[in-house]
Amino acid sequence: MISYYTYQQGSLNENNTIEQSQWIHICPPISQVEIDKIAHFLNFPSDFITDSLDIDERSRYEREDDSNFILINTPFLNSKDKPNEAIYITVPIGIILVEDKIVTISQENNPVITKFLEKKVKGFNPADSKQFVLKIFEHNVFSFLDCLKKLNLKRNLIEQELYNSSRNEELKQLLRIEKSLVYFVNSLSSNDLLMMKMKRTDFLKIREDEELTDMFEDSIIDNSQALEMSNVYTNILSGTMEAYASIVSNNLNTFIQRLTIVTIILMVPTLVASFYGMNLDHLPMSKNKYAFYLLIFVSILIGFILIWFFRRDRK
Numbered sequence: 001m002i003s004y005y006t007y008q009q010g011s012l013n014e015n016n017t018i019e020q021s022q023w024i025h026i027c028p029p030i031s032q033v034e035i036d037k038i039a040h041f042l043n044f045p046s047d048f049i050t051d052s053l054d055i056d057e058r059s060r061y062e063r064e065d066d067s068n069f070i071l072i073n074t075p076f077l078n079s080k081d082k083p084n085e086a087i088y089i090t091v092p093i094g095i096i097l098v099e100d101k102i103v104t105i106s107q108e109n110n111p112v113i114t115k116f117l118e119k120k121v122k123g124f125n126p127a128d129s130k131q132f133v134l135k136i137f138e139h140n141v142f143s144f145l146d147c148l149k150k151l152n153l154k155r156n157l158i159e160q161e162l163y164n165s166s167r168n169e170e171l172k173q174l175l176r177i178e179k180s181l182v183y184f185v186n187s188l189s190s191n192d193l194l195m196m197k198m199k200r201t202d203f204l205k206i207r208e209d210e211e212l213t214d215m216f217e218d219s220i221i222d223n224s225q226a227l228e229m230s231n232v233y234t235n236i237l238s239g240t241m242e243a244y245a246s247i248v249s250n251n252l253n254t255f256i257q258r259l260t261i262v263t264i265i266l267m268v269p270t271l272v273a274s275f276y277g278m279n280l281d282h283l284p285m286s287k288n289k290y291a292f293y294l295l296i297f298v299s300i301l302i303g304f305i306l307i308w309f310f311r312r313d314r315k
Contacts, residue, residue, distance in 0.1 A: 007125050026052075027105070069094065070198075073091065095133055154173070199217075
């Protein structure tokens with residue numbers, strides 16, 4: 001699907017012609033014929049679009065003739081709500097700068113692009129392509145920070161539940177959070193390298209514009225902060241999982257120890273009963289009418305002695 005937008009009188013308006021549009025947004029479903037047509041019309045490689053729709057692409061930028069291409073990764077709520085899948089994954093946003101137009105390519109309902117489409121971003125103008133790119137960078141970092149806060153809150157709630165019960169469901173949720181953080185760390189690292197390289201080479205040609213330079217530097221700082229938060233949350237989660245594994249192992253050892261003590265205590269009466277269950281003629285006290293009660297008393301007495309012994313040994 002291809003949408004065309006123009007910024008007029010302080011408002012973003014949708015139109016139907018590529019010639020009059022300032023911003024062109026592409027998202028699935030889209031055919032190869034449509035990709036080749038728009039790439040030919042705007043004179044940029046069709047690979048720019050296909051690469052942007054590949055979720056495994058890494059952040060990078062390229063120059064090709066009169067067109068510039070930027071690809072940056074953004075957080076995305078995983079549509080596969082399964083126990084073995086991450087809660088969040090990362091998908092790329094492709095940005096193509098060509099002549100007086102800007103082309104963005106993303107997965108459907110990408111939260112970063114959706115903010116622009118729903119007019120929730122103040123002060124952006126698609127006619128100013130450099131500012132538009134920096135706004136995308138800025139809100140992409142905000143989206144990462146928002147997702148990290150949600151993941152951390154979810155982790156805290158799961159930990160509280162784990163203190164009261166040890167169910168597999170909570171552990172599966174922690175594994176899903178851990179997978180999400182792995183995606184975030186890799187994507188934020190890639191985005192950080194991309195923005196640092198763009199700043200060093202002045203890819204957007206904004207070195208002389210102090211306002212845009214400050215905006216770009218703020219995005220770099222916020223991205224570094226998000227990366228640091230991802231690493232911290234990953235370390236905390238790894239420590240939590242290890243601590244919980246140790247607690248489970250310790251509880252299991254304690255349970256087995258108690259079970260072994262109970263087994264030993266019950267073994268003595270069972271052993272006495274086994275001896276007197278033999279069909280022999282000369283068992284001690286076989287003619288005594290109080291033999292049964294005496295054996296029960298002796299078995300109970302030995303059991304209490306064993307209980308006292310094990311309690312003393314534990315102290």
